[in-house]
Each structure stands twice: as structure tokens, then as C-alpha cells.
Amino acid sequence: MDKMNHSSAEAEAETIEPLRYLSKGEVAAIETELLRDYRFGQQQLIEIWGQACAIAITKAYPLSSLAKKQPTVLVICGPDQNGSIGLVCARHLRMFEYEPTIYHPKRSSQSLHQDFTVQCEKMDIPFLSYLPTEVQLINDAYNLVIDAMLGPEADCANIKEPYSGILVTLKQIKTPIVSVDVPSGWDVEETSQDGINPEVLISLTAPKKCAASFSGKHFLAGRFLPYDIQKKYELNLPEYPGTDCLIEL
């Protein structure tokens, strides 16, 4: 560094690079590396993410802030990883004394996902057998709806039942929606056109491109990513406060 420009070079070195928003491909690549090279287990990652989601929800909607008499929360879980994260999140919400109810219409055949389901069942968390289409029933029963249906790997152009139907319902409810990682139905890389409109988005590990156009409350959760991966993908993650596993963006 040129010694004469010492102070400006110093200022340059301290400039914070902007947070990166990831593409679908980058999300998949990072996860592959974590599992293959860093030897994280899938169960381990899902547990970390699910717990971080639950903590983010308690920050955005503390028990005392919930309007209804009971701290009810509806957690809608998809068939894949996003759904499993929802299951873990529901379990932690139960430990935090919320009253989660799970709607998990299509269960994965993977034993890992089934384990998460059993863990929730053994916590006495009720599982709905169907989701009311009458919007007022949802508005009346739940303080929050956690959208853990579709993750960044989902094909948003090709959403099958029952999720397409559920998304229609979610566009009509008044209950605030919290989306896990990406709002279900949104294109991961595009601005949302007419998708659901969550109040809160909890990005896991790093935000996805579509989050750049998200106008609600945005959390980044899941503080475990090895520094080497952060550098390799130039994530420029913000500094988490203290030992918190989440930060509001």
C-alpha cells in the first residue's frame, strides 16, 4: 500500500462489502460442499436452521405480543428439506411455550424426515389432517402462519397440489405469514410478481436473490457457515451480535 495514502487505504480496507444474494445454483453448490467436503450431516444442518428459525420467530413475535388468548402458531410443512426445517422449528417453538400446530400433507419417505415428524409427535404437537380453505377459520385460530413449504430448490413454475391450493389460501388470510428461507411460490431469483406476501422472511445462512425485493422484516439466521465457504462465495455476511445466531437485515 502506498504509505502516503495510508489513511485512505485503511478506510478502503474497512469498507464493508455488500451482502451477497444467492442464485439457485449457488445455494445448491454450498449445500453440496457442506455435506460432502465439510462433512456436516443433513440432520445437523436442519436442526441448526430449524432452531435458528424458531429463535427468529420469537424475536419478531414475542409471546407477549401475540393477540390471541393462546399463543397458537400454524406451521405448514412441505415434503422436502424446507418442510423438515419447519418441523424442527415447530418443536423449538413448543419448547419456547408457543402452541404450534403442524399441517404436513405430503410426508417424505426419507427416514430422516420421518424422524423429525416423530420428534414433533412425541412433543404432543397436533398435526392437522386437512387445512381449512375458509380463510376466517385460519384468521381466528392462529396468531401466525409459518410457511415452510417450498425451499430454494423448488420449481416455482410447477407447483403441484396441495401446495398450489395452500398458496391460494395464504394469499387471502389476514394472519401474518413468516416464510422459511424463501417465500413459497416465489421464483428464487426474481422479484415476486403475485406470490404470497409474508410479513417476515427468515433467510437461512445467506439470502437468496428474490429476497432483494422483499419489503417486510428480514432476518438472516443460521450462524455456522465455515469462514472458507463464506470467502469462497464472497458472501460478505454481516457481523452477528454477540452469540446470537440471527441478525435482522
Added chain:
Amino acid sequence: MCGRSDEADASSLLQPGPRRKAYPLSSLAKKQPTVLVICGPDQNGSIGLVCARHLRMFEYEPTIYHPKRSSQSLHQDFTVQCEKMDIPFLSYLPTEVQLINDAYNLVIDAMLGPEADCANIKEPYSGILVTLKQIKTPIVSVDVPSGWDVEETSQDGINPEVLISLTAPKKCAASFSGKHFLAGRFLPYDIQKKYELNLPEYPGTDCLIEL
């Protein structure tokens, strides 16, 4: 009680919050926030590995001594995760006590868990325990102080400053006189009732509580 999947769960869930609470970064006396984490061959050791990784995320500088590695792939995974976080692994532990006193702010004892046979402690752990009885650096024990009989008052075992009981305290902890944390807030209510654990109320969303 705890099956295979619980191990990963418990390990993933264990946040070294107690260590940060007991020894915040700013409180550490040495210039660098160095921490020595001594890991045994079984679950207690794996918990230590996960703990070291999180300490690294919290900007402590852990160093791991993990003399005997388990052959279980799960335990090996935890080792790789630490190596990929650039956490140094010592190839041997100095027997000279002053070297440890000078180098580290804390020693985390993650050698032997409640399943260990305290009457039959093999090398290298018996030797390490001898060293630990002489160091001045504060010791934090994971779940049970290594070498203690799980159910008895300790006679002449190591003397940690902090004990972090996992899920529920063990009998020997009743005679522990240092700072005692309970950590790991995930235990299903049914198990709590079945074993009449009478766990205290964790504050807010904390996963640990000081007893």
C-alpha cells in the same frame, strides 16, 4: 434414552453459551482469546468438537487436543468440520503445566462422559487428568468432570471452575461447588415427566440456565 439421532441433535443443539456467559470474550486475561479443548474418544469428545467449532464462530480461538479418535463416521465428521474451520489440533499435550497456564485462558474438559468407567481410566486420559490437577488455568467440564464417579462425591478428581450439565445434572454434580450451568433445552416433556426431572424454567429463549 438417547439414540443415535439424539447424538447429532444434542451435539448440534449444544451451544457454548455457558462458556460465553461464564467467560465473556472481554473477560479473558490473555491477549488472544485462546481456549484449549481436550476431547475424548466418545460422545463427550464429539460434544467438545462441536463446542470448539461454535466457539470459533463466536470469535474465540480454540485449539483442540484429540488424542484418540473414534472410528465412528459421525465422530469423524465432527473432526473434519473443525479442521475445515482452521481450528488447530495439537499432536501432543505439554506435561509442563506452565506452558498450559501461559498459553490458554480456559481448558474445556470434554474427555469422559457419564458412561465412562471412572475406576478404569486408560492412557492418555489418566495422564491428562494428572496434568489438569496442576494447572492454574480454569477448567470447564462438559456434562461431568472427567474422572469423577458419576454418582459419588468426588474424592480427589479434577476441580473445574465451571460444570455444564447437559439436559439434566448427574448425581455427582450435587457435590459440585463451582459455577453450574444446565444446558440443552430440547428434552420432550414426556421424558421430563417420566423421569421426574423437575427441570427449572429456562429464561426466555435461552438454551441454558445457571443453577
